Amino acid sequence: MTLNLQGLLMRSSGIYFNMDDNFDKAVTFTLKWEGYKSNHISDPGGLTIFGISSKYWPKEVAEMDKLSQTEACGIAKKIYKSNYWDIAKCSELPYPMDIVVFDTAVNCGVSRAIKFGALTLNWTDYLFNRLEYYNSLRRPIFMAGWTNRVIDLYRYVKQT
Numbered sequence: 001m002t003l004n005l006q007g008l009l010m011r012s013s014g015i016y017f018n019m020d021d022n023f024d025k026a027v028t029f030t031l032k033w034e035g036y037k038s039n040h041i042s043d044p045g046g047l048t049i050f051g052i053s054s055k056y057w058p059k060e061v062a063e064m065d066k067l068s069q070t071e072a073c074g075i076a077k078k079i080y081k082s083n084y085w086d087i088a089k090c091s092e093l094p095y096p097m098d099i100v101v102f103d104t105a106v107n108c109g110v111s112r113a114i115k116f117g118a119l120t121l122n123w124t125d126y127l128f129n130r131l132e133y134y135n136s137l138r139r140p141i142f143m144a145g146w147t148n149r150v151i152d153l154y155r156y157v158k159q160t
Contacts, residue, residue, distance in 0.1 A: 023085050026099040027077055029156050030106050033149045034076075036069055042141050050076035051106055080106065088113050096157035097123045103153055104130055107146070127154055 034051030045053030047061055049072050054061040060079065064072035084105045085091065090098040100123045105113035108130065116129045127150050134146040 022095055022098050023081060023090070023102075025160055026085065026090070026102040027080055029099065029153065030080070030103050031073065031076070033103075033152070034106070036072075037065075042139070052076050052079055084110060093117075096160075097121075097126070099157055100126055100153065103149075107149070108133060123157070124154070 031050055034048070037047075037049050039047045043053075045055045047054040047065070049061055049064045052061055052064065052075075057079065060075060064075050067075070080102075085102050088101050088105045088110050090102045090105075093101055097117070101113050101117055104116060104126075108116075112133065116126050116133075119129055120126050131147065131150055134143060134150075
């Protein structure tokens with residue numbers, strides 16, 4: 001299932017801002033929640049630096065692990081831009097859907113983020129779909145954090 005971006009752009013009543021500014025807003029929010037470094041035993045991603053997991057990015061994470069926090073963050077931002085923001089076509093989406101889809105792509109995967117977008121044009125409904133997805137995973141150890149992240153994302157896009 002693919003997201004019909006043209007239909008979304010024509011039918012949505014979203015607000016359009018400078019898309020480069022929106023990437024900066026999106027990545028700022030996402031990095032806040034991803035944090036610097038983690039290696040939780042229950043996380044199948046393994047060692048994760050700024051949300052970039054060694055499961056999917058082993059070479060990059062190994063490199064990031066040797067760098068300063070600032071340098072590692074720069075690599076994470078480049079990965080986020082080309083492999084999440086660009087692939088999910090967030091720059092073609094109205095605000096706040098662009099930021100919501102981006103953060104979902106990072107946390108749930110690009111294909112799932114696009115799938116959620118195909119289900120609704122309303123960003124609040126989209127966030128509800130994301131919560132339903134989290135609940136289906138049956139991972140109570142992460143549920144409170146995932147829920148708090150979605151609540152914070154809702155508040156973030158309402159304020160910016």
